[in-house]
Every structure is written in C-alpha cells, then in structure tokens.
Amino acid sequence: MLRACQLSKAFGGLSVLQDVSIDFHPGEVHALMGENGAGKSTLMKMLAGVYAPDGGSVAWRGQPVRFRTPNDALSQGIAMVHQELMPIPDLSVGENLLLGMEPTNAFGWVDQAALHTQASAWLQQLDTDLDTRRPMRSLSVAQMQVVEIAKALARQADVLLMDEPTAALSDHEVTALFKAITTLRQRGVAVVYTTHKMDEVFRLADRISVLRDGRLVCTQAALEFSADSLIAHMVGRELAQIFPPVTTTPGETVLAVEQLTREPAYRNISFTLRRGEVLGLAGLMGAGRTEVVSALYGLQPAASGTIRLRGQTLELRSPIDGLAAGLAMVTEDRKGSGIVPAMSVQHNLTLAALRQFCRGAVIDATAESSTTHKATGDFAIKASGPGQAINQLSGGNQQKVLLARALLTAPAVLILDEPTRGIDIGAKAEIYALIGRLSAQGTAVLLVSSELPEILSLTHRILVLRQGELSAELAPRQTNQEEILRHAMPR
C-alpha cells in the first residue's frame, strides 16, 4: 500500500539514509529497529512529507507521490505522531482532536456540542473514555498519545507513523496504547513505529525492518527474529579502523562520585574516575546520561550526593564552579549550548578561558590571538581566519573549536557528551586521536556516546545507565555491543 523505493537523504553532506526500500501493508504493524542515528526517524519523516527525499521515491497505492508538506501526506491518509508531541495545551481535548476540521453551524461558528460528540466518538473507537472538554495540558503523556492517534483516525488515516510512541510511557500506559494499536490493525490501518524496547517489538510487531548506518539490513516477519538475532542485526558492523589503540594505564583516582541523585532523571549514581582514564557512559536516549554528566559540571546540579575531585568535596551550582574546580565539558547540543553563532572563531575559542588572557579586567589581544593561532593549528581547525564567524564552519570544525575551548582551561577531568554526533568521519577520527592524546597526558575523560563502537574502542572502562540507574560496569575488551545493549534496554 505504501512503499519506500530506494529512499536516500543527506543533511549537510552527511548521508543519513541510503537506498532504503520497504513495503508497508494494510492491517499490519511494522516496526523499524536500529541504533540511535540509524535513520529510522528520517525514513518516517520522508514517508510523512516532513522531509523531501534526495533520492528515490515514495509510492502510495501503486502511484509515485511527492509530498511537499506533512499536510499533503495527511490529505492522502498518511499521519504521523511525532516523538515530541505537539498539542496546544490550552485548548480542550476535543478542540485539539478536530483542529482545523471543527464542525460549524450556519453562521460559521464552531458548533461546540457537535465537536465534543464527534471527538468522543473517535476516542470511543480506541476504547478510551476521556472527557473531551478537559484542557489538553491536564492529560498524561499516554493520554495525549491516544488523542494524537484519534486525531489521525479523524483524518481518515490509512497509515499511522509513530516515532518512539512508548519512550515516555509507564507500563500501564503502554498496555492502553497497544490496545489502541491493535484496534487500528483490525480496522486495516498500516501502523509503522520505532522503539528501543525489545519486548514490545515481539508483543506487537508483525514484521520488522532493521536499519543500520542509514541502510536497510533486512525486513522479516517478527517471528523469524529472536531478541539476540535482532540485536546482532542492529549493531553488526565491524569496528572501523579509525580508533587509536588504548595504550595508557590509568593512575590514581581523581574524581569520586557517590550516591548522586536527582529524581526522576537518575538516582544513586556512584563511580570513580582515574587519572588518564577514559570512562565510557553508555545507555539509551533518556537513560539519564546527559543529566548525570551535567551535574558533574554544574550545568544541572544534582539534588543529593557528593562529588569529590582529588579528595576535595565540590559544591557545583553552575559551570563557573565546575571550571574553577578543574572540570570542563563539551555539551551534546552544539547549537543550543555550545557555539555562540554570531561570534568569531577566536572569541568562541577563548570564551571559557578568557581570564588567562586578561590583565585585570582587560583582554590582552596579543596573548589571545597567539593562543588562537596555536589552537587552530593543534586542533586542525579549518577556518578562513580567527575572525570568521563560527556558524560558517562545518559541524566538525565547530566541534573542534568547542573542544579547544574546553581544553584551554586545562581541566583535570574532561566531560564529552556525544562529541562526534553529526560530524563527518574525518573529524571523528581526529577527535578519537585527541582523546587518546589527552589520556596519555593524564587528563581523565568521561565519554558519553550513543555510538557503541566508540565506547568499546576508546575507553578503559564502561558504565551502563538504564532508566536513571547504573546497570553494569564492563571491561571494553571483554564485552561486546550485544551485552551493552542488554544492560541498556529498559526492563
């Protein structure tokens, strides 16, 4: 009914999906599986008309179609429920459900009575008794999901695309959602969805497609997979030869974390980090990795627990405290909390360590520019000059500027949150080499990454976070991606 034909997509020269062809059938639940960044969301968004394909096409009822906007796709009967829901919180459930297709009376006014009757009817079809006059903001995430699905039903959707619909749901809510999905399947709707939760896939999916690095690995009936074979398909790439060997031996303990807790994000996190050690922090999205390391830097202080650096207990209320203590961090969100886009490469580079180049309150321009000159060389930053605006650089070069910014503060502990996300392979290799050099120089590195090969190849030790708790400590040379994923998957 809906067919992806050799779909390809690249963002900023970076290929995220290549030659993917899948058929979706009515009355079937089709799961898209793959690691973070495998291309699942991108594929869905192309089917839903959010992105236009760079190559290949989408065929709908046997005809090639080109959706220019999500509304195009919706009018043809293809609806998408996004990972981040987009309700209008102050409108009622009914108004949200029938947004843009409200029943009107002879004067063109919205007929409130009819609106709520119709809305309830759609919700009934999903076996849900929700008061349609309640404001949307009073609903739980699961209830909002159901409203979103009903919204798709009301628009006569024949295909329902759902990106991680259960990521934020409790077990009880998942059951309710599955009931709704089963109803849809019986009505002949094609349901396509992504998830990280293994058990769900086997409970719900009829067929499974596995994506890896933007390519389709296989499409098979769910019955033909076992949990282990599915994971193997998801991660099964060979380790690229771009990782420098880990040759250093960690020294004495520099950082000791005890019982770090901030509900509901994480609880009772305890670990140590040694001089020259590269410690990997693995886990799925939403497991609390970013929250934990943000607490160590002072970005989002923990509610309780102690953090000691070289035996000294730290009070981390803001990054100012973290930097003063000898911690530095490159955040995962390069645009949001990394670069200052309007400022130059030089000004971005020296921002965190500016005090070093100052006499009193005045910036020493000579010292600043000679440091910039040295750093652009050391980190192989490709820019037309120190005055170039940073937002004109490629993602990889921006990332190198941010790494240089953190390292100019000469930290004892460097926290890297997804340091290679969205950058090309060349810049990745440079960052891997840099991590090796830092370790050799005695800097302790805490590496958060969703790319398991990185974690496995660069680190001395791996911690796995599951739903805000440490679930395992593994030795990278004695484990594999399957084992990490098993400890990372929510139970």
Added chain:
Amino acid sequence: MTATTSPALDRNLLHRLGIVAVLFVIAGLLSVLTDSFATASNLTNVARQVSINGILAVGVTFVLLTGGVDLSLGSVVALSGVACALFAHPGEYPLFVPICVGLLTGGLCGLLNGVLVTRGGIAPFIVTLGMMTVARGLALIFSGGKPVADMSPDLTGLAGDLGPVPIPLICFAAVAVLSWLFLGRFRLGRHLYAVGGNEQAARAAGVSVPKVKLFAYGLCGLLTGLAGVVLAARITTGQPNAGQAYELDAIAAVVIGGTSLSGGVGSVLGTVLGVLLIGVINNGLDLLSVSSYYQAVIKGIIIVGAVWLDRRQARS
C-alpha cells in the same frame, strides 16, 4: 583584533559605510537646500541636540546586546532630572551632590530593572514597562507635579560650552569612547556579546549570565541618570514630564546602527552613527520647516527603511 578578511567583519564594515554614506548624502543635500545647515552655529546646535539621545542610545546598546530591552529610559531621565534639581538649589550643596544624586537615581532604577530580570525571571519588556510608569510617577511625586526650578548656575552651566565645544557633547563623546573601549577590550564586554549571542552556551562556558545582565541594566541606568542631569541643566528645571518617548529615539538609533534586537550583535560605533543620522534628519526637517506632524511620519519611515535595508544586506 587581528587583521582578517572575515565576511562577518566585512558586513559590519559595509553596514557602517552604508550609514556613513547616507549621512553624507543627507548632509550634502541639506547644505545645498538650506543656507543655514552647514554653519558652525547650526552644527554646534545639532551636536548639543544629539548628545542626550546619544548618551541614552549608548547606554541602551548594552542592554540590547544582552538580548534585553529598556523602555524606562524616558521616565528615568525625568526622575533623575527631578532628583538632581531638588539638590541643586543655589548655595545648598556643592556641585557634585546634585550630579551624583542624578546619576545614582538612574543607576538604582537600572539595577532594579536588572534584579527583576535576572532574579525575578520576568521578561525585560514587562519589567522596564513597569519601571517606565513607576519612575514617571515618582518624578511627579517628588516634584509635586510642578517643574523643580531655582537651580544653581553652576549646574545649569553644565549645558554650556567649554571653549567652542558644548559640554553635553563632551559627555556624549566620553561615554561613547569609554563604552567602545569597554566592549572591545574588557572581559565583561566580551561576556555581554556571548550572553546576547547564546545565553545557554555562555552559561556552559562559565559566564555568569545574571552578573552580566545586572551590569548591563545598571550601566544603562547610570547613563540614563547622566542624560537626566544634562537635560535638567539644559532646560534649567527638573521637569517631571520631560523625556517622553526618549526611549524610542534611543532604541531606533541603536537599531539603525546595526545592533540586533535579539542580542549578541552590535557596536558603539554603529550606535553613534545611528544617533548622528537621526539628529541630522531632525535638524534638517526643522531647517526645511517641515511641519512636526510630517516630521514624525518621515522619521518613522526612515527608521523602518534603514532596518529593512540592513536585513536585506544581511541576507545577501
């Protein structure tokens, strides 16, 4: 700053050259169209007229750079002028007392704005809108609703000349030069750009965002106080109804000068050019005896037009 040929700097340069060119064209036209424009007495007059708006515009540049806004300038000018005048009766206090009272009044209003924005987490627009009414009310209360007259000649002398140069112009020039140095050379100046350019990134890089904002609002208030003192000296009274809509002229000058209302981009030099442009246009329209009704319309069109041109340039 190292010598570079970066596109970002080029754009800034182009922008400034653009304003300078417009300024010259308008000045040239006025010299031809009127006999009186290009005379020493008129140009001194222009300088005197732009000084107050200039001081305010430089002050509010700091706030706009952080991505904020200050709508209370005009009212705080009036309040500072009244406060200054109350302490400026002949023979009561030495000259520095009324001056300091005026400056501190403005500075306190600015600090209060800053505290409410940073600690209170209230939008700058709302905070300074509130301050706009409160300061106006206080000015009326302290003055009893009447102009505070009987000011000592020492203070009103501040509106006079030092040799051939008007003292208000000296104040404006000093404020502009010091601010320019501050933004370019001082760590806190750099932090101001960082906070306005990306607040989250600035915080993550160890910049104290509240401190920077507090400083910007406080300094803007202090300079507003200075403008209030200069205005009181010029009109020889503390006028509680003075300064109406001064904030609009000041913000217009800053924006014409290339400062982004969303923060992080802008310069004192641009602001000075914007102030001169508005000043010359005002003066020219007066000399051409354009009715003040039409003046308002023309000024509005020029402000929007200048910014529109700027954005078009930015996109290309």
